[in-house]
Amino acid sequence: MIVRRLDEANKTERRIVSPDSNWESTRLLLKDDKMGFSFHVTTIYEGADFQMHYQNHLESVYCMSGEGEVQTLDDGKVYPIHPGTLYILDQHDKHVLRAFKEMKMACVFNPPLNGKEVHNAEGAYELTAESVAD
Structure with missing residues (x-):
């Protein structure tokens, strides 16, 4: 069994802050945990407005x-x-x-992230970021 606490993980390398200051993400479950997906608690800062395109991953996000x-860019639809x-x-x-308003999100990625990923120029995560140690 794996047990982790968000407050403790926030004090480790599992907490990543975006270079553009739009978000921070604490990666509670990663590829090295061998569960087949990763689980993150992500804060999107108030006023953030940025484009993403996860070409290498599927993601589910719960607010x-x-x-x-x-807003999906292929069809322009906006979802509150x-x-x-x-x-x-x-x-x-x-x-x-x-x-x-600042949003706290629970995010699941498939395939799982390694832990150090930040968005590239296309708004995607690369598959080759280095792993985070516990």
Whole structure:
């Protein structure tokens, strides 16, 4: 069994802050845990407005707190996000995420992340980031 606490993980290398200061993410479950997916608690800072395109991963995102929206760029549809909303990027959807109030999100990635990933120029995570040690 694996047991981790968010407050403890926040004090380790598992907490990653984006270089563009849009978000921070604490990666509680990673590839090295051999579960087949990774699990993160991510904070999207108020006022953040940025494009992502996970070409190498599928992602599910559950909003625990805050308010914002996600817009799919292929069709321009805008989906409001508030606590209790789950959105699923099941088609490697190119999208824009906007936070009107700071949002706390629970995120699942498949394949799992290694731990050090930040978005590249296309808004994707690479598959080759170095692993985080416990």
